[in-house]
Amino acid sequence: MHFKDDQDTLRRILNTVEESGHIKDLDALLDRVLLDARHLTRADAGSIFLVENNVLNFRNIHNDTLFTTPSNKYIYSSHTLEINNQSLAGYAANTGESVVLDDVYQIPAHMPFSFNPSFDEASGYRTRSMLVVPLKTSRGKIVGVLQIINALNDQKKVITFTDRDRLVLNYFAVHAAAAIERAMMTREIILRMIKMCELRDPHETGAHANRVAAYAAEIYQQWALSKGIAPEEIKRMRDLIRVAAMLHDLGKIAISDLILKKPGKLDPEEYQIMKRHTIYGARLFENATSELDALGAEIALNHHERWDGQGYPGHLEDISAGNLTLGPGKRGQEIPLAGRIVALADIYDALVSKRAYKEPFPEAQALDLIRENSGQIFDPEVVAAFFAIYDIIGAIREKYAEAPSHSQFCWITP
Secondary structure, three states: OOHHHHHHHHHHHHHHHHHHOOOOOHHHHHHHHHHHHHHHHOEEEEEEEEEEOOEEEEEEEEEOOOOOOOOOHHHHOOOEEEOOOOEHHHHHHHHOOOEEEOOHHHOOOOOOOEOOOHHHHHHOOOOOOEEEEEEEOOOOOEEEEEEEEEEEOOOOOEEOOOHHHHHHHHHHHHHHHHHHHHHHHHHHHHHHHHHHHHHHOOOOOHHHHHHHHHHHHHHHHHHHHHOOOOHHHHHHHHHHHHHHHHHOOHHHHHOOHHHHOOOOOOOHHHHHHHHOHHHHHHHOOOOOOOHHHHHHHHHHHHOOOOOOOOOOOOOOOOOOOOOOOOOOOOOHHHOOHHHHHHHHHHHHHHHOOOEOOEOOOOHHHHHHHHHHOEOOOEOHHHHHHHHHOHHHHHHHHHHOOOOOOOOOOOOOOO
């Protein structure tokens, strides 16, 4: 290995460390970490597990051979492993040691772990060489595991991982682990803020926030791809929307319990008060110091506007004014794109989720209502993006299905 190659590798790691500090969302960071780990080792595929609730949770997968067209539905798969020596990832997390295998189907009998061939059998892929590295911080805390699969030579033939690959990836993993730990803390802080709202409104849950935010990020990406927006800009905005959309309903914390916890529909006066949660939410981001703050305010304020101008809170001169009167609704592209996207994501989740006054809509009925209201409630281009990634929408619902969603207020009612 030439000195120049080592310099290039070190430069790539340092660039990744620097750039990862600007990534706000945990999922976006994991995607970047996995991509860079594969580039450093010339690998065809890979996956990441994170340590959560004392188990390893599957969080991301890449496979250039199988996934010839971009699809994020695989990152929403739910799969866990025990932290013990029986699996490769479990062994790395349990012992803190990396593992290099020339052929996963030829693991020596004395090794405590085994390879699970179920993915290969289901997909037709052939896993051979594998490098498994714990994501261990400089303090020794293991936050996850990197599995890097099938090193490739210049002719795209599978070869074995080298000692240098192991050394480079272990060094990279220390820096990646620190960035991941920070992103996990940020995600946890956001979820705790949502739990605060849940103390006031029992229907406001982290599961709903995760679903709406994931829907919004994926809808934005599809919309942006259809517009030919540059990949780096798509990644940047997808990252911001994924975080900001989780906070779309924080303004409900300023609404009376008599309204939030009312078991049925609101009367007209109560509904007018409820509409102000959009303004209260935007006010939480006043004096924005970052693009994320600005986007959080934009989404909170605009996610109940309608394409036909019949939404709320409408045009307002100053959201910090004491006695605000709701203005005429924003119409069409007067509504910021992120607000139009979160409007669809939020209403879809409300339709297919149980409410105090209704059972979940059948999926087909919910989809028909979205189609019927394209050009009225919803931006038609956002609706088109939603249906283009409907397989991903389903994967998100399954991943975050452990709790009902929050709001009994949406523009489409039974």
